[in-house]
Each structure stands twice: as structure tokens, then as C-alpha cells.
Amino acid sequence: MRILLYATLFCMTYLTTSAQNFIEGHIIDEDHTEAIVFANIYMPQIEKGTTTNEKGYFKIENIASGTYKIVVSYIGYETKSLQLKIPTDTPVRIALKSSAIEMEEIIVSTPFHKLQSENVMKVERENISDLRSKGAMNLSDGLSNIAGVETITTGLSIGKPVIRGLSSNRVLVYAQGVRLENQQFGDEHGLGLSAAGIESIEVIKGPASLLYGSDALGGVLYLNPERFAKENTSAADGNFNYFSNTNGFNTNAGYKVSKGKFKYIFRAGLAEHADYQTQEYRVTNTRFKEKDFKAALGYQASKFKTELRYNVNASKLGIPEEIGVQSTNVTPLLPFQDITNHIFSSKSVLFFEDSNLEINLGYLYNDRKEFEEHHEEDEEEEEEEHEVLEAALQMKLKTFNYDIKYHLPEIGRFETILGVQGMNQTNTNYGEEQLIPNASTNDFGLLATSHIHFDLLDVQLGARYDNRNIDVESGLTKSFNSFNGALGFKTNIANKITARLNFATGFRAPNLAELTSDGSHEGTNRYEIGNPNLKNEQNFQTDLALEFKNDHIELFVNGFYNKVNNYIFIAPNGQIIDGDDVFVYEQNDAKLFGGEIGLHFHPHPLDWLHIESSFESVTGKQNDNSYLPLIPANSINNKVRVELVNDWLSEGYAFLKLTTTLKQDNLSEFETITPGYNLLSAGMGGKITVLNHELQINISGNNLTDKSYIHHLSRLKSEGIYNIGRNFSLGLTYTL
Template sequence: MNKIYFSLLLAMLNSFVYAQNSLKGTIKEAGTNLPLEQVSIYFPQLEKGSVTAANGSYEILNLPSGNFKIVVSYIGYQTISKAILIDGKQIINDFTLQESAIEMEEVIISTPFHKLQSENVMKVEYANIKDLKNKGSITLADGISTIPGVESVSTGIGIGKPVIRGLNANRVLVYTQGIRLENQQFGDEHGLGVNDAGIESVEVIKGPASLLYGSDAMGGVLYLNPEKFAFPNSTESDVNLNYFTNTQGISANAGVKTATDNFRFLLRGAITSHTDYKTGNNERVTNSRFKEYDIKSGIGYQITNFKTEVRYNYNNSNLGIPEEIGEQSTNRTPIKPNQTIDNHILSSKSSLLFNASILDVTLGYTSNIRKEFEEDEEGAALHMNLNTFNYNIQYHAPKYGILETILGAQGLHQNNSNFGEELLVPDATTNDIGFFGTSHLHFNEFNDIQVGLRYDHRTIKGDANGTLGEEGYIAALNRDFSSFNAALGYKANFATNFVARLNLATGFRAPNLAELTSNGVHEGTNRYEIGNANLKNEQNIQTDVALEYKNEHFEIYANGFYNSINDYVFIAPTGDEIEGNQVFAYNQQNANLYGGEAGIHIHPHPLDWLHFESSFQTVRGKLKDGDNLPLIPANSITNTLRGEFNKRSGGINSGYTFITLKSVFEQDQISLFETTTDGYSLLSIGLGGTITIFNSPMDLRISGNNLLDKNYVSHLSRLKYDGITNIGRNISLGISVPL
């Protein structure tokens, strides 16, 4: 028996140690046959890649045996995505790239099969953080609101939460470092909790993604991709500085990353500081100031058939809670009321690669320490610690003909603890476990189908708090929630340039602790909230249709959705008052949301550098009794004229300029406790580019938002009911320097 075990061990070692293949070749421009430098060649599943040298050559070493997708991409050229069979010591593969005015495609990570967007059955929005910064975004929450179908519920400029097609808070799940971010996201006055430094891109799934992510993904997913490690045997470092005139804001970050053949390491630190912002009336909003410190680090190890990485993110925020336009100050330290938040995010991701399959194991731990300080009180009035451990295990089964299948298990263990005098939600423990399977069938170049099924079970146990019969009493809680969910998608390429997608998916959300247990004044909203311990699962089904036509110089798309939600949880006034505070109670009722996005993109020949883009978005939400849902974004249309210039000889030089007019319509489809919000238009202009100094590229950018200094208020601003308008004219300047 020992001999058998020893033989098996030798066989495994042989597959791990000796299956060290390599891929090499050259990449040239089609037509001219000239070599292309700095082209990216990348294996998404392996997270390995390289860039071409001046002569167009590349080489990637230590590749495992198997069939893996490779992506070849370069700005100004069509992206190539193809499967390559690695079954020999050295594989030679040359590529030729066709010039294209269409933007470079990226691999979508938030969906399970890591395909290009054009290959995906599910439509996913993608945005590069660099592009969001070029538009002058002050924070990450501010930046994502430029993506069609995405908005932000804001409290000033320091606190913002994503809204996807009218759903927010616990109905939208945020993923960072490959794990779910848990930070008491039920509260409107709780921000995103992630700094954009060290984030490479953001992907948005607009619709139920419970099949892939479980509870809380019924409205969509905001998936944040961390910056990649350096390529093997290379070292990179950079410094990035931004200044914002409106808030006299400073944002700076610096990072370094290095890699050998097997080890990888990165480190990035950031600091942000803003004074009170000025409205279009040139008045500073008292205590809208905030400070933020952020550190991101990572270490990885990779051999032929195994790779692992560990990442850690520490974020400290000190946020003022604005309530009025009072003392005009440029002080940077928040005054009371304010909140301090410490976020610790620790994650590990490991992959074991076999000849025809892959096992991925992702583990995560998050610690959210939230303290709120009030006037005339010593110490933190509210102090909550939320600690969450989660896991995600996925097995990519061997490909069987046209069929790709992934089987997985996910879950979390979460503890909430209170240490302050005030209490929003009780001490509680939450446990989740879910099992799922999803398959992709690629029939031919014209038809793809994706199907999946999932089961989840959640247990919530909360401690009693207070004295029975007295104000603020919270009874003990012990609830179980279960749900089956399914998804079916179909993508058809009816012609070379026309793509249609149809997706049907169900999703669910278990009620959160605030909805189940609240019984007291919520200081962040100035109302007395009463929970309902008998609330049921929210369960929805959404139909999503996406149509897209694209040729060399013209693109047009239209996305429509209809979202039917059973037992939608909402809060509404009861008409009573307790100690001067209006009483709001949580209830359930069926609801429907519907709407979509449409747009065009024109880049006319021969002016391929010139681009005109226009997009329109709309969403409506109603309860079964006909009342409108709260916090539904107003309809809007965004028109952008931009130019992009590239010079590929004599160094890496590029430039861009844009002018954008965003028109937001009046929002009069409002809930019972909202008021109509007037429409407005905002003008933005920006330019920037990359210049080469001493053989080193340097990025410069300048942009102006709300250039006409419009005094306006967003329907999703929580300061609207305090008579406080949004930020006025803001000029941002930025520079990025590699070291």
C-alpha cells in the first residue's frame, strides 16, 4: 500500500514539476507587418502574461499543460481572444493585430468564465479607474455614477453608496479583492468604504446575480478589480497626485510592485484630505470635510500548476456629517457629529491547475469598526464592530465538447457587536451557506447559452436588548431563510455586427438586522424606526434584453429590463411621533421596477480620433398599491464629444480631450415622503495626455466639472431635505509619474 501511495505522489510531483511549458512569438501590425511594442499578452485563468519588446517579441515561461484562453490587447487595435493548447515544452504563436477605432476590450472577471464582454452571455458594464479619474471624480462612489444605469446616494461628497437601476443598500453587493465587502451597508449614511487607489477597474452587473454571489446580490454587483501584480522579473513604481479646487482637496498615492519568476509583491499607500465643499451659491457646507488613509498590499507565489496570493487593505476614514450651511471654514478636521471607520480586508486566493480542470479557493476576513460621535457627548455614542469570514470554492470541471461547467460552494460567518450607548442593531450572528452550478454552452460563433441553479440557507440569531415593555426594547431573534435561484441566458450573433442577449434570472435577499429589529431613533436619518421580526425573504425575477449593433465607425445599443420583486421591504411613516421624531415602520409589499439604458457612439471615418457618445437612462419603481418607490434616480441623458490622439513612434505619447453635458430631468415620480426634484444640466470639460520626459512617460490631466457653477440638488442627495445643494464648480488637476 505504501508503494502505491509513493507512486501516486511521484506522479503528482512529475505533473507539477516537469510540465513547464512556454509560449513565445512575435506580434505585428496587419498590413504593414511592422512589430508592435508594449502589446499585452495575458492568460486570465493563469494570471500570467507579458508585454512585447521593441521588436514585437514576447515569451511566457512556466506554463502548465492544458487548454487556456489567451488575450492579446493594445490600444487602437482589435483585441484577440482565443484558446491555445499547451502540450509541449515550447509553443510558438505569432499574432497580427488589426487597427480599430473601437476601444480595447477587457476580460470580465465578475462573471464565472472570464470572457471578453463581446463573448459574455450576460451584459456587464466595465470602467477603468484611470478613465474615471480623467473625468474628475473626487471619490470612487462619485466615479461610478458616470456609468449608465448606476447612481449614488450621497451625503455630501465623502459618503456615497451605489444605486443600480433603482436598488441600493443591501440589495447591491460590493466585491473587492475577490470577496464580499461587509460594512453595515444597510445604512444610507454609511459610505462605500473603499479608496480608489490600488483599484484597477470596476465591473457592474445590473440585475440579480444571486446565482453567483448569494443573498444581497438581487439588485446587482459592484465588482472592484485590484491592480495586477508586476510581470515576472520586473519592477514598477509610481506616484499619483490630484488636487481639487472646490474643496482644496488633496489626494495622493504611491506604489511599488516587483516580481521574480515565482514570487510577486506589491504595496500602495494613499492619503486624502478635503475641506468643506462649496455649493453653486459659493457657500461651504459645514462639516462636509473628510480625511482618509489607505494601505493596500499583496504577496503572491506561483509555480507551474499552483498559484496563490494574499492581499490586505486597511482603510481609515474620518467623515464629518453635514447638517447645515453654517460657519464658513477651510478646516480639514471634522467636527461633531462625525464618524470614524476602520476597515480591515484580508483575502487569499489559491488555484490548483490540473491538465483539464481548475480548483479555486478564495477566503476572506473583513473587520468593520464604526464609531459615531455626537455633540456634547464624550466618547463614541455609537460603536459597532462587524467581523465577517467568508469562503468561495469553485471547481472548473473539464471542458466536455461545447460545455463548460463550474460547481461551487460559498458561505460566511458574521458577528456584530455593540460597545456604545446607542444601538442601531443588536449583537447578532449570521451564517450563510450556498451551493451552485453553472454551465456555458458555446454552440458556434453565433449562439451561446448559459444556465445555472443555486440553493442558499441563512441563519440570523440576535440577542435581546433593553427591558421588555420599555422604549427601545429589542427582542431576541432566531430566524432561518432559504431560497432556490436560477438563471438562463442566451446570446446570438445574428450577423457579423449585431448581438442580442436575453437573460432571465431570479434573486433573493434575506432581511437585514435593521429591518428585523430596529426600535429607536436612527440619528443618521433623524427618525424613529421600528423593525418587523416577521419579514420574509425578498424574491425577484428580472428579464433583461440587450441589443447592440457595432461596425468600424458606429455603435448603437439598447438595454431594457423588468424586475418583479415579491415581498419588497420598505420603510414608511406611520403618522405618529415619539419625542419629536417621526415614526417609520418596516413593511412588505410586492413591487416592480422597469427601465433601461440606450446609447450611440460615432467615430466617423476618416476622423477616427473623434468620438461622439450619447446615452440615456431611465428607471421607474412602484409598489403593488401604486405608490412610487423611494430613491429612484431621475431620468438623464449624457452627451460627450471627445478626441483621442495616439502617437506610436518615438515613445509612448497619447492625448485626449472631452466636453460633456449631462442633463437630468425633473423627478416627480416620488414616494409619499419625498418631494419633487427639479431638473438641471451640468457641463464638464477635460484634457490630458501622456508625455515622454527622459524616456519616461508621465500622465497629466485637468478637468472641470459643473463649470457653469450650477446651484442644483440631486434627487438622491440625503442633504436635500436640509436645504443643502450639491457641489458647485470644481477643477481637478492630476499627475502620474512612474519612478
């Protein structure tokens, strides 16, 4: 107790006696030396920022002594980052170079929080507002618009991310700075997250076990929550989106304020959708409802900052099985899922002179209920029964995780981070059926990584050790260990050509379902039997990325080869139990390879015109040369986008996009060929001023030709059920 008291008194004394400094300066145009008005200045380490006034002047106060990164951005100019030593004796003068390329943002999912142009590792980043402008109905729907990412879907409401052919527990999702745990092993288990209150998505394609441990073998989806309001300001906004195909909507409203050292955010959202329509029918029971609430509290002093965030998401999701009743009702029929997901997170940073200590804590509580149909009922009777039905399956998953990193003082050319991460998780069953047993899981990991700056080369390297223990109520105990490392290089191999070469290992420990299943899995209509003798999946990936940029053209070529030892898969053994085919878990070595190629043409002086084209490919094979299941088909995207700006419209745009998905005939033993298809989409939007406040309008149309098609990763493919037909959407966001 005395130690805790002394530590508290030390921290209070340390925080109250630290020096208070400020930084000020001017932002100008590099070519014309004119002031840039409303340029954004942001300090990512302390999450403080401001904008320049009509003279290009800015000032940020209440900064402790130390070395900080400053990021300056403005539309039409290249984003610039630089390191500054605080306190500084004179105002800074920062010149920006004009460019037609979109502004860069700080990449949060990588350890050193750099701009993508400075990163050794290639990371894709998309703003949620951009995905919404393309007509995305929800978060999982929007993921397929990100290069190298697809989704395994069950209708519209349930989607699982696929990164370069790997999915489920091989892709780790981070929300609010903590790893998301919500029974992601199931094919029909979605993310349980709403896009409301999420600012952007970052995608690490390839093994990220060095940074995140087990389950990051295939990659990471990192969801960045919305930022707090700037110092001593407040803001409110409301967003409404309507979708013609499902006669559905999603809407949310938020308020945030920053006053003194405290900051607050509150946001609530609601979504309702009826069954989606194809050219021939509505797909029965693809309807869903979702309620979402987010809150955040931030506190910031010169030497310390912390933020607490909370999110509760409650969803009722219909599980489609066949084409039946045709209606626009939004109340799910049987079978359906009733899921409540709570996320509590804490993110704190203690700043020293030239180093800092970052502590992220999370507590997640996932309550999953699944209701089944026991006898024939009409739709009205089923809806009344929802109030009295007992869940056939109910699992409560409680997870506490921690992530502590110490950013050492820079020594010469070295930036170094030491870290410890871990997790304690318990799964408990309450329903009459049991999918996986009661069990507890404990993870512990140690990591070290460095970024080394040379004159012509940047190097990033690191190593990590992990241990996972699984204790099952029945008495089974399993322990898994793994060492992993990563090595990457970034350099300019020619004028305007950047090369990134990364080597990384990753691992995934078998999950409870793979180790212990013994029963019928209603969502997949099969009897599953686990294998307690499964080993770690262990992979090694080589990734090469080349980029060329000038004033008119951006060209990139990404290639990867991913070798996975002890790849876990499920296959039938020819038996039948309780009327269901028996599937067992097995292991075999596997490999995945492919990449992405893209071109962005923006001819000068027609900077308002953008022509974009890309090709994505992935192939997955087992060691015997047979193909892996659920590998997305190759695809080609062609897009023409124009920027529209005049006296009454700002950030205006219009686009026309053609997505070509090629035939998938690289099939596993239990898959069938999926024909290719073309989907045409278009949209337009921008910001106008209404009653002295900003109104953003987005209008889009997807599958404009009302094409009947089936995506290879749709779980309804086996029933011959089409994906969604033509859909028009209207989005309105009003900011106060």
C-alpha cells in the same frame, strides 16, 4: 493530523513534478502582416503576461500542461482571445484587426472570465484612471459616471451605489475577490474603500444571486485590485490630485516587484478635503479625512498560484446637518464618523490537466464609531474635544467568507463550474447607543453553472440553493432559504448586430436592521421599529441587450423589467417617540423597469474623433401603483472626445461633456419634486516623458457654469442644501 500531512505531501509532490512548458509566437497586423511592437499578451487563468519586442515576438515560460486562454491587445486594434493547448509544437502566429474601438478587457466578475464581446451577460467596465480623469474626488463620486449606476450621497465623503433603482443591501460589492461587509444597510454608511490600488470596476446590472447569493438581488459592483508586476520586473509610481472646490487633495504611492516565483505590492494613500462650496455657501461639515494602506504577496508555480492581500482604510467623515460655520478646515465637526475597515483576502488556484480548483477566502473587520453633538461649542473647542470624546455608537462587524469553485474539464461544447460559498458574521455593540443588536449570521450556498457554445448561439444557465440563519442575542432566531436560477442567450441576429437575452431570479434575506431595530437612528432623525416577520425579497428580471458595431458606429439598446416580490421599505406610522417620527418596516410587491440607449460615432478616417450620446431611465412602482422612493431621475449624456497624439504626447485626449438630468416627479408619498438641471464639464490630458520616465497629466473642470442644483438622491435634499459647485482638478501620476 495524518490526513493533513498526507495531503500536504501530495500537493508538494504534485507541484514539484509537473512539467514546465512555454509558449512563443508573433503578433502581426492582419492587413499589412507587419509586426506589432509592444502588443500585450495575457493569460488570465494563471495571470501571466508579457509584451512583444521590436520584431513582434513574445515568449511566456513556466507553464504547466493544459488548455489556456490567451488574450492579445494593442491600442488601435480589436482585442483577440483564443484557446491554446499547452505544450504546443510550433510558435503561434496571431493577427490583429485594426479598429478605432477601445481595447477590451477580460471580465472577472462573471464566472468564465471572458471578453465582454464573448459574454452572455452584459457587464459594464470602467478603469479607475478614466474615472479619475473625469475629476472624480473619490470612489463613490466616480461610480455615477458608469452607465446605469447612481449614488445616494451624504455630502462628498459618503456614497452608496444605486444600480437601476436598487441600492443598500440589494447591491453587493466585491473587493479583493471577497464580498464587502461594512454595515451597508444604513443610508449614511459609505463603502469604506479608497480608489488607490484599484484598477477597474465591473458592474453587473440585475440579479446576480446565482453567482453571489443573498444581497446581489439588484446587481454587483466588482472592484478589481491592481495587478502584480510582470515577471522579473519592478515598478513604482506616485499619484497626486488637487481639487479647487474643497481645497483638497488625494495622493498615493506604490511599489511592486516580481522576482522568480514571488510578487509583492505596497501602496499607501492619504486624502483630505474641506467643506465643499456651492455658488452661495460652503456646506458645513462635509469635510473628511482618509488614510489607506494596501499590501499584496503573490506566489506562482506552474501548477499553483496564490495571492494574499490586505487593506486597511481609516476615515473620519463629517455628517452635515445644516449650513453653519464657513471655513476650509479639514477636521470634521460633530457629528462625525470614525471608521476603520480591514480586509484580509486569499485567492488560490490549483491547476490540473484541463481543470482547476479556485479557493477564495476573506476576513473583514469593520469598526464603526459615531460621535454626536451634546452641547453648543465653537469649532476650535469641538476639534480639541475629538481627542477625549467617547463614541455614542460603536459597532464591530467581523466577517469570514469563503468561495470555492471547481472548473470542470470542458466536455464538447460545455464549460461547467460547481461551487460552494458561505459566510459567518458577528455584530457586537460597544457604545452607549445601540442601532442593531448583537447577533450572528451564517450563510451557505451551492451553485452550478454552464456555458454552452453552439455555432450560432451561446447559452449560459445555472441553478443555486442558499440558506441564511440569523441568531440574535435576545433569543430571536430566523432562517431563510431560496432557490434561484439564470438562463441567458447570446447570438448574432444580423450582420454586426449582437443580441443578449437573460432571465434571472434573485433574492435578499432581511437584514438585522429590518428585523430587529427599536430605537432612534440619529443619522436619519427617526425612530425605527423592525419587523421580525419579514420574508425574503424574491425577484425575477428579464434583460434584453442589442448592440450594433461597424467601423464608424456603435449603438446599443438595453431594456429590463424587474419584478420584486415582498419588497421591503420603511414608512411612518404617525406616532412620535422621543421627539422623532416613528418609522416601521413593511413589505409590498414592486416592479422596476427601464433601460439605457447609447450611440458612439467615430467616423473613418477621423479615428481621433469620438461623439457619444446616451439616455438612462428607470421607474419603480409598488403593487398599488405608487412610486418607490430614491429612484434616480432620467438623464441624458452628450460627449465629444478627441484623441491627441504627437511626438511628445502619448494617449492624449480632450473632452467636453453635457449631462442633462431631467425633472424627477415620479415620487413616493414622502418625497418632493426635484427640478432638472444641466452640468457642463471638460478635461484634457495625456502622457509625456520627464527624465526618461512617464508622467501622466489630467486636468478637468466639473459644473463649469457653477450651477446651483440638488440631486434627487442627495440625503441633504430635505434641508434644501445644494450639491457641489464648480470644481477644477489637476492630477499627476509619475511612473518609475
